[in-house]
Amino acid sequence: MDRPGAVAELRTALTRFLGEHAGTVDRWCVALSGGADSLALTAVAAAVKPTTALIVDHGLQPGSATVADTARAQAIELGCVAAQVLRVDVGTVGGPEAAARSARYHALERARAGTPVLLAHTLDDQAETVLLGLGRGSGARSIAGMRPHDPPWYRPLLRVRRDRTRQACAELGLTPWQDPHNTDPRYTRVRLRTEALPLLEDILGGGVAEALARTAAALREDTDTLDAMAAEVLAGTGPDLPVAVLTPLPAAVRRRVIRGWLLAGGACGLTDQQIRAVDALVTAWRGQGGVAVPSAGAGERLFAGRRGPALVQYREPV
Incomplete structure (x- = not known):
């Protein structure tokens, strides 16, 4: 039997x-860059529900305003009920990729007006994310990749290969924007x-991207279970974290309790190494100072x- 067309595959x-995840949603936004992935998603999304396209102009490349305006026009032609260009200033914290991502998500959060946002991440993006997590040794949470449903963010194409979005654009007669950053070897994800x-x-005989995506899905199931156990423990504590509560817990649960406690206290961007250092205040206490x-x-x-008998949080001037 012939394989269905790419547009039909994306619609399915x-x-x-x-x-599975958005049965009660009556309208949504879609994050549109103008590239093949988001353009194809916009096309099928606009045919299903009232869709507002949100186009983020990072201003990092010459002509970015023209690219954004073209994407806006394409969104309207595809049947979106509205399309808005969001111009942002990209900082430097965490490097260029992280800074652009942070600016983008903040802009989308401000503009979505309480509605979910569809993101056009594909199975290939998921595989790259898992590899990045493996290479950085940042723990199971990172290797578990992106969640399909992480309100307000929805990723309906995580089971779809990237080449199918390009084929969908061709079937629809759409000309996607070719982002030069996507071929720039200075970026880790590009390499x-x-x-x-x-x-x-080549080495493993194919199927690697799919295998990495399956690994991410399996790890997410495990992580969700452990997170739920940790949340139950954390709900029974106060601003200080009793060592007697932490000590009997399995290591994976204990470190999740510590992570949740730190986040509740204002921490952000925690690494596995930092969480383990705080964990050592419980498991290897030798009178060491704070972390x-x-x-x-x-x-x-x-x-x-x-x-x-407890872990505490405190602040000191820089």
């Missing part, structure tokens, strides 16, 4: 996703896409330390 993926993954596919953890507070640093 969106309909299935709608049934994974163009060098590492093709090499792994500095990143936080959004300006002019001061957040610490986790041990004071007698």
